[in-house]
Amino acid sequence: MNSTGRRGLAIVDEGNHLVGHISGKDPKLFLDSHCSYEILKLPIIHFLSQLRSEDIVDIRAPSISCNVNETIGHLIKKLAVTGIHRIYIVPSSQDYTPIRVISLTDIIAFILHQNR
Numbered sequence: 001m002n003s004t005g006r007r008g009l010a011i012v013d014e015g016n017h018l019v020g021h022i023s024g025k026d027p028k029l030f031l032d033s034h035c036s037y038e039i040l041k042l043p044i045i046h047f048l049s050q051l052r053s054e055d056i057v058d059i060r061a062p063s064i065s066c067n068v069n070e071t072i073g074h075l076i077k078k079l080a081v082t083g084i085h086r087i088y089i090v091p092s093s094q095d096y097t098p099i100r101v102i103s104l105t106d107i108i109a110f111i112l113h114q115n116r
Contacts, residue, residue, distance in 0.1 A: 007023060007024050007085070007086070007103075008021055008022065008023035008024070008085070008086055009021070009022050009023075010088055010098050010101070011044055011045060011048075012097075012098065015097075016097050017095075017096040017097055018064070018065055018088050018090060018096040018097070018098045019045060019096075020044075020045055020048060020064070021064050021084075021086075021088070022044065022048060023085075026048065026051060026052075029051055029052070030051055033051065035050065035051060039051065064082070064084060064086075064087055064088055065087060065088045065089070065090045065096060065098070066078060066087055066088075066089055066090070067089070067090050067091065067092050067093050068089055068090070068091060068092070068099070069092075072107070072110075075087055075102065075107075076107060079104060079107075085103055085104050086101050086102065086103040086104070087101070087102055087103075088100070088101050089101065089102060
C-alpha cells in the first residue's frame with residue numbers, strides 16, 4: 001500500500017462484492033498485538049476479524065459504503081459517525097460492487113474548491 005500511495009484497500013469476495021476494508025492501521029495493530037504470526041496465514045477477512053476482535057459480520061461492507069443515489073451530506077454523516085476516512089461507492093443497496101472511493105481529503109478539497 002505504501003509504495004502505491006494508497007492508505008487503504010477494499011476487500012472483495014469472489015463475486016467482486018465489497019465485504020470489508022484494510023488500512024495502514026491494521027498492520028500496525030498486528031505488530032502492536034500479541035497475536036501469533038499464524039494469523040497471517042488466514043484469509044484476509046478472518047485475519048481482520050481476529051486482529052480487531054470483531055465478528056466477521058461487524059466488518060462487512062454496509063458501514064463503509066454508500067450507494068450512488070445517496071447525497072454527499074449522507075456520505076459525510078456516515079464518515080463522521082463511523083470515524084472512517086474513506087467510503088466506497090456501490091451501485092445500489094443490493095449490489096456491493098465497489099465503483100469508486102471517496103476520502104475525507106476528497107471532500108475537503110471539493111468544499112474548498114466550491115468556496116473559491
